[in-house]
Amino acid sequence: MTLEAPPIPARALPVSARSPGKCIVFGEHAVVHGAPELVFAIDLHTQVFARSSDTTRLNSDPNAVRRNPYLRTALERAWAGGPPLDLRAVSRIPRAAGLGSSAAFAAALAAAFGSARGGVDRAELAQRAFDIERDAQGVGSPGDTSTVVAGGYVAINGGAEVPLWTVRSADRVWEVRRVSDPGWVWVVAHSGIPRSTGDAVRAVGRRLEAADGAELLAEFAKVAREGIRAVAHGDRAGVAELLRRNQELLREVGVSHPRLEALLDAAAPAAEAAKLTGAGAGGSIVALPVPGQETELVRRLARAGGLPFVVRPSAGVELV
Numbered sequence: 001m002t003l004e005a006p007p008i009p010a011r012a013l014p015v016s017a018r019s020p021g022k023c024i025v026f027g028e029h030a031v032v033h034g035a036p037e038l039v040f041a042i043d044l045h046t047q048v049f050a051r052s053s054d055t056t057r058l059n060s061d062p063n064a065v066r067r068n069p070y071l072r073t074a075l076e077r078a079w080a081g082g083p084p085l086d087l088r089a090v091s092r093i094p095r096a097a098g099l100g101s102s103a104a105f106a107a108a109l110a111a112a113f114g115s116a117r118g119g120v121d122r123a124e125l126a127q128r129a130f131d132i133e134r135d136a137q138g139v140g141s142p143g144d145t146s147t148v149v150a151g152g153y154v155a156i157n158g159g160a161e162v163p164l165w166t167v168r169s170a171d172r173v174w175e176v177r178r179v180s181d182p183g184w185v186w187v188v189a190h191s192g193i194p195r196s197t198g199d200a201v202r203a204v205g206r207r208l209e210a211a212d213g214a215e216l217l218a219e220f221a222k223v224a225r226e227g228i229r230a231v232a233h234g235d236r237a238g239v240a241e242l243l244r245r246n247q248e249l250l251r252e253v254g255v256s257h258p259r260l261e262a263l264l265d266a267a268a269p270a271a272e273a274a275k276l277t278g279a280g281a282g283g284s285i286v287a288l289p290v291p292g293q294e295t296e297l298v299r300r301l302a303r304a305g306g307l308p309f310v311v312r313p314s315a316g317v318e319l320v
């Protein structure tokens, strides 16, 4: 895997782009309110293929333009005035699972459109992918979209490296930095419970308005800051302890779920630690396997009714 992030080059249609999904290790939800977050791009991908056509359609469906808010926003923001497109999308990332399927779709569309319009650099692509996801979702941070654009491990509002780029919304600026890869394998497992990122983000926002909200946010930030440092130094014991603390905070703000707790219990004997990943309230967990116990961990999660995947860091979105 190369972590150099060259610009997306210009290509004439047809163009095909492939984006990884993502796994949040520390700091989901709190990042929306400006706290640090650690995320890595996972080797489950969404691929988008675009060629000119007489009408715009997605996987043969012309109504998708109206029904799919990510596609509609991507066309409005990154393909305005362009010719109709026949689009195909295939994905190995489970949908509404907290593993970045919408960020990957937004980034692959933005990369394909950017390429067909003369090429685009990563900083601009990260902003475009975020704008598409945020317009479609109504709320959120650029953590997911910047990670799938950059590839590898990424810190939002934290880390020690020179920023790769900054991403802006109307009321906030986030800094995005590379974090070195400790070379670990992770296991994620989808609970099968679909959830809405927007609803979960709004519910946590309300929870953080309570009297102890500022204190909770400060605790989320501390865990993520220490977690970024521990991952960068390859400190597995430190990371395991911080994963447990992060999960307690996520429970406290109300985004765990009985099915997620059941998966965390099932993972425990074969994992150094585990937590929910993404928006929660359903979706997925991430576990750091006891070395050598990866297969046993996958077996335990599958037996408990989860859909497990062994994941490793992936390069960012690219043309294929």
Ligand code: MEV
Pocket: 024, 027, 028, 029, 030, 031, 032, 098, 139, 140, 141, 142, 143, 144, 197, 201, 278, 279
């Ligand atoms: C969703 O993958 C992560 C959240 O922090 C929302 C966001 O950052 O946009 C819950």
